[in-house]
Amino acid sequence: MLLVNLGTPDTADAPGVRVYLKEFLSDARVIEDQGLIWKLVLNGIILRSRPRTKALDYQKIWNTERNESPLKTITRSQSDKLAAALSGRDHVVVDWAMRYGNPSIKAGIDTLIAKGCERILAVPLYPQYSASTSATVCDEVFRVLARLRNQPTLRVTPPYYDDAAYIEALATSIEAHLATLSFKPELIVASFHGMPKSYVEKGDPYQQHCIATTQALRRRLGMDETKLLLTFQSRFGNDEWLQPYTDKTMERLAKEGVRRIAVVTPGFSADCLETLEEIAQENAEIFKHNGGEQFSAIPCLNDSVSGMDVIRTLVLRELQGWI
Numbered sequence: 001m002l003l004v005n006l007g008t009p010d011t012a013d014a015p016g017v018r019v020y021l022k023e024f025l026s027d028a029r030v031i032e033d034q035g036l037i038w039k040l041v042l043n044g045i046i047l048r049s050r051p052r053t054k055a056l057d058y059q060k061i062w063n064t065e066r067n068e069s070p071l072k073t074i075t076r077s078q079s080d081k082l083a084a085a086l087s088g089r090d091h092v093v094v095d096w097a098m099r100y101g102n103p104s105i106k107a108g109i110d111t112l113i114a115k116g117c118e119r120i121l122a123v124p125l126y127p128q129y130s131a132s133t134s135a136t137v138c139d140e141v142f143r144v145l146a147r148l149r150n151q152p153t154l155r156v157t158p159p160y161y162d163d164a165a166y167i168e169a170l171a172t173s174i175e176a177h178l179a180t181l182s183f184k185p186e187l188i189v190a191s192f193h194g195m196p197k198s199y200v201e202k203g204d205p206y207q208q209h210c211i212a213t214t215q216a217l218r219r220r221l222g223m224d225e226t227k228l229l230l231t232f233q234s235r236f237g238n239d240e241w242l243q244p245y246t247d248k249t250m251e252r253l254a255k256e257g258v259r260r261i262a263v264v265t266p267g268f269s270a271d272c273l274e275t276l277e278e279i280a281q282e283n284a285e286i287f288k289h290n291g292g293e294q295f296s297a298i299p300c301l302n303d304s305v306s307g308m309d310v311i312r313t314l315v316l317r318e319l320q321g322w323i
Contacts, residue, residue, distance in 0.1 A: 078302075123315060193268070254286075
């Protein structure tokens with residue numbers, strides 16, 4: 001099994017972020033128009049200025065003890081815990097990789113093959129499918145396999161946006177977190193990573209998957225759309241992205257008199273820059289600057305007991321007939 005998440009810079013400085021952003025933003029699944037104009041903008045503007053500002057953001061959340069991003073720390077732990085959970089089954093090897101950055105998907109597949117694996121289950125750690133996340137993981141896996149004469153048999157886990165185990169784990173984690181707070185949120189915002197609206201118009205199912213997750217979570221928690229809101233964060237560039245925007249929603253709610261709020265990020269299987277810095281810091285500041293008083297960011301499932309139950313359930317379902 002190869003667990004795969006999005007990726008991270010190797011270092012929390014401008015050179016490290018530049019290398020990461022160049023690989024990420026050069027993927028036609030992420031930025032579909034990779035024409036001359038985009039290449040000029042990317043190399044002449046973005047990669048000259050953005051790495052410095054993003055490096056400062058990474059430094060706010062960096063795991064200094066391991067000198068790596070939290071996403072890398074958590075994904076490694078997810079892999080280790082899954083391996084331990086499956087240790088009683090013969091001939092099962094678990095490893096992990098990042099779509100962008102290190103350890104690469106190629107390195108992960110090479111390691112599995114070197115250990116004698118003839119069958120590989122690729123596990124994109126994205127609950128909701130999108131071409132810019134799940135599909136690009138498959139693209140890279142296929143590119144690596146295309147270079148091999150003796151290919152292993154391949155399976156890929158499907159998205160699990162409405163899986164019962166996933167919804168239950170989310171609901172349980174929300175309830176457990178709320179129980180630790182000194183205040184009662186007036187409402188909860190479910191913030192998903194954004195996407196250009198045009199991608200959905202071309203047929204990407206991501207928005208519908210986010211809606212389905214939110215609706216299932218509302219049913220489980222006994223909330224309606226006024227108490228559990230759906231928003232989209234992390235927009236980039238000048239195109240229209242999926243709305244409502246998370247940051248604009250934080251501003252609006254505070255101005256309308258909401259004083260206590262909690263935010264959950266169901267589209268992320270592990271805490272990362274977008275949850276630890278963008279939500280827990282940037283959006284908390286937006287909310288409080290506009291009149292909000294109490295803000296809490298609910299952690300991702302990460303390598304928690306319930307989070308690992310979701311991953312284990314997912315992989316065991318897909319491994320039927322193999323183990």
